[in-house]
Structures are given as C-alpha cells and as structure tokens.
Amino acid sequence: MKDELNFLEIADRYIDGQMAEGERLEFEAWCNDNEDARKILSEQIRIRSSLAEHADLADLKAKIGMAYDAWKRQEAEQYKGITNQPDSPTRLMPFRPYLWRVAGIAAAIAFIITLSGVLISHNYNLHKLSSYTILRREIDNIKRSQNSLINDIHKSKSGPVNPGQYGGTGFALSNTGLIATNAHVITGADSVYVETSKGEVLKATIVYKDPHADLAVLKINDSSFRLPPLPYDLKEKDNAALGEEVYTLGYPRDEIVYGKGYISSETGYLGDTNSYQVSIPVNPGNSGGPLIDNKGRILGIVTGKQSPSDNIAFAVKSSFLLSMLDSIPDEYNRRALLREKNVFQHLSRIDQIKKLQPYIFLVKVYN
Numbered sequence: 001m002k003d004e005l006n007f008l009e010i011a012d013r014y015i016d017g018q019m020a021e022g023e024r025l026e027f028e029a030w031c032n033d034n035e036d037a038r039k040i041l042s043e044q045i046r047i048r049s050s051l052a053e054h055a056d057l058a059d060l061k062a063k064i065g066m067a068y069d070a071w072k073r074q075e076a077e078q079y080k081g082i083t084n085q086p087d088s089p090t091r092l093m094p095f096r097p098y099l100w101r102v103a104g105i106a107a108a109i110a111f112i113i114t115l116s117g118v119l120i121s122h123n124y125n126l127h128k129l130s131s132y133t134i135l136r137r138e139i140d141n142i143k144r145s146q147n148s149l150i151n152d153i154h155k156s157k158s159g160p161v162n163p164g165q166y167g168g169t170g171f172a173l174s175n176t177g178l179i180a181t182n183a184h185v186i187t188g189a190d191s192v193y194v195e196t197s198k199g200e201v202l203k204a205t206i207v208y209k210d211p212h213a214d215l216a217v218l219k220i221n222d223s224s225f226r227l228p229p230l231p232y233d234l235k236e237k238d239n240a241a242l243g244e245e246v247y248t249l250g251y252p253r254d255e256i257v258y259g260k261g262y263i264s265s266e267t268g269y270l271g272d273t274n275s276y277q278v279s280i281p282v283n284p285g286n287s288g289g290p291l292i293d294n295k296g297r298i299l300g301i302v303t304g305k306q307s308p309s310d311n312i313a314f315a316v317k318s319s320f321l322l323s324m325l326d327s328i329p330d331e332y333n334r335r336a337l338l339r340e341k342n343v344f345q346h347l348s349r350i351d352q353i354k355k356l357q358p359y360i361f362l363v364k365v366y367n
Contacts, residue, residue, distance in 0.1 A: 296344020
C-alpha cells in the first residue's frame with residue numbers, strides 16, 4: 001500500500017507538469033515497461049480529470065448562489081424602503097404589495113432560467129473540451145453500395161448479405177489470417193466477419209482481447225486463407241518523433257480511405273503515455289487502422305479522436321501492440337508475427353499504399 005501511495009504522489013507530479021524533462025522521460029519509460037504502473041496512471045488521470053470538472057462546477061454554483069443571496073438582500077432593502085416611505089404627492093399610482101410579489105416571482109423565474117443556461121453552457125463547454133470518441137462505425141444498411149450486395153450474392157460461403165451492425169478496421173499480423181483491431185470494435189459481438197480489399201467476406205474468431213489496452217486479435221476461420229509475405233514491420237524501439245509524418249488506411253466508408261498527418265504529442269488523451277496524439281483526419285470506422293511512418297513501419301493502431309474535431313486522433317503505441325503479441329496463444333506461432341522483411345523503405349507513398357491495401361480489412365460486427 002505504501003509503495004502504491006508513493007507512486008500516486010509521483011503520478012500527481014507528472015500530471016501537474018512538475019517534473020523536470022529528464023525525470024519525466026524516465027517516468028514515462030518506466031510506465032511503458034510496467035503494465036501495473038500504466039493502469040494506475042491511466043486511472044489516476046481519469047480521476048483527476050473528473051475531480052477537476054466537479055470542482056469547477058461547484059465553484060460556479062457557489063458564485064451563482066452568492067449572487068442570488070445578494071439579489072435577495074437588495075430586493076429586501078428596496079421593499080423595506082418603499083413600505084417605510086410616507087405617501088408622496090408626486091407618486092402617480094399608489095403602492096400595491098401584490099405588484100412587488102409578482103415582480104419578485106418574475107425576477108426569480110428569470111434568475112432560474114439564467115442559472116440553467118449558465119450551467120448547461122458550462123457543462124457543454126467541459127464536454128466539448130474533453131470529449132473522447134471511439135471510432136467504431138454504425139453501418140447503415142440502406143447506404144451500402146449495390147456492388148457490395150451483388151458481391152455477397154455471388155460469393156460462395158463468404159458471409160451474410162446483411163452488412164452488420166458495426167464496423168471498424170483491422171490489419172494483418174501474419175499472412176495466415178491473424179488480424180489486429182481495437183477491442184471496442186468487437187465489443188458485444190455474437191459473430192465477426194472481415195472483408196478484404198477485393199470484397200471477399202470471411203468469418204473470423206476472436207482469439208485475444210484486452211479492453212484496458214483497447215486491443216484485440218482476430219483469426220480468419222478459413223485455414224486455406226493466405227496472403228503474400230507481409231511487406232511491413234512493427235517499430236519496436238523508441239517513440240515516434242514529435243512532428244514525424246504518418247499516414248493511415250481505414251474503412252470509415254465501404255471503400256478504403258487514406259489519411260495523412262503527423263505526431264502532434266508523444267502522449268495521448270489526458271496525457272496517456274500508452275498512446276500518441278496525432279493530427280490526422282479520422283472518422284467512425286477508422287478504429288483499428290494502422291498508423292504508419294514513411295518507412296512503412298507500424299507506429300501504432302488508431303483508437304479514437306477528440307470531439308468535435310476530426311483532426312485530433314489518438315493511437316495506441318506499437319510497443320503495447322508487441323506486448324499483446326506475447327499474450328497470443330502459442331498455437332498461432334506468435335514469434336513469426338510481424339517479423340517479415342520491410343520492403344517499403346525505398347517505395348513512394350503511392351506504391352506503399354498499393355502494396356498495403358490487401359493487408360487492411362473491414363471488420364464487421366454482428367450482435
């Protein structure tokens with residue numbers, strides 16, 4: 001318990017920005033290597049954020065209460081002054097107490113309306129500033145393209161014509177059908193299918209899921225499924241550099257969509273050291289897509305964005321994806337995963353994208 005309390009004190013100094021640069025980097029590196037520390041830090045960040053929002057709202061209510069008390073005192077003084085005044089020959093109409101009561105009620109109603117508006121506005125601004133949105137896409141049956149429906153009809157044992165309730169993105173971890181995605185993409189799934197860039201729909205099984213890290217692994221059920229050797233690899237050491245150019249491929253639509261941007265922070269939402277903040281356009285459906293550098297290395301996996309902006313995204317770092325691979329059952333030959341030779345380093349961006357597309361999947365969830 002004492003060690004945990006000491007860690008919380010250090011975590012509070014980190015959250016408050018009270019660490020020197022060297023100490024901060026050392027602390028982040030230690031958290032990256034220690035799963036329990038990462039979980040405690042993430043929870044402390046969430047608690048501190050909730051307490052800060054509550055304190056701001058309580059302070060606002062206290063100030064409004066003080067203003068209301070001052071208004072009541074002022075009204076009482078005005079009422080007292082009027083009732084103690086003798087009748088004046090210059091008054092155009094006699095004083096009637098019920099008019100003051102009506103005026104008081106009207107003023108109270110106006111105050112309540114104003115108070116409600118202020119509180120609603122305050123809560124909206126807090127939500128607007130700190131809203132995190134996962135990027136799982138609700139699939140609209142009506143908008144599904146006619147070509148996809150025709151493909152489903154002609155495919156043998158590929159998958160159901162129903163396009164699914166939810167969708168996201170996944171990418172190949174091996175050429176034998178292992179696919180990485182986000183845990184929130186498959187939450188509540190009764191069954192999962194993946195669709196290739198050529199429109200082939202294949203049933204998949206969930207073989208690993210970590211809701212805390214928001215990572216999951218799927219396995220295509222068809223044992224004959226094969227891809228060419230993976231042309232990319234996973235960045236295993238060091239963080240991506242601030243300002244480093246990156247891009248992603250995903251399925252916010254029925255067709256694959258390309259987006260480019262750069263690393264805008266070495267930490268994610270609310271200072272999460274497990275993630276990057278990325279300036280890149282993303283939308284529901286991008287969850288589970290790879291974040292890739294110019295050399296074709298996977299830096300992370302897209303998880304969410306800060307609302308209402310479409311250009312502030314977050315991605316789990318590749319180091320945690322590597323940790324996930326160590327948790328995959330031995331039967332899936334985890335040592336061979338993402339260990340292929342990278343052939344992207346000398347290719348143009350356009351050629352990289354062409355080679356990547358067969359390895360990016362549309363994940364369809366049924367529940």
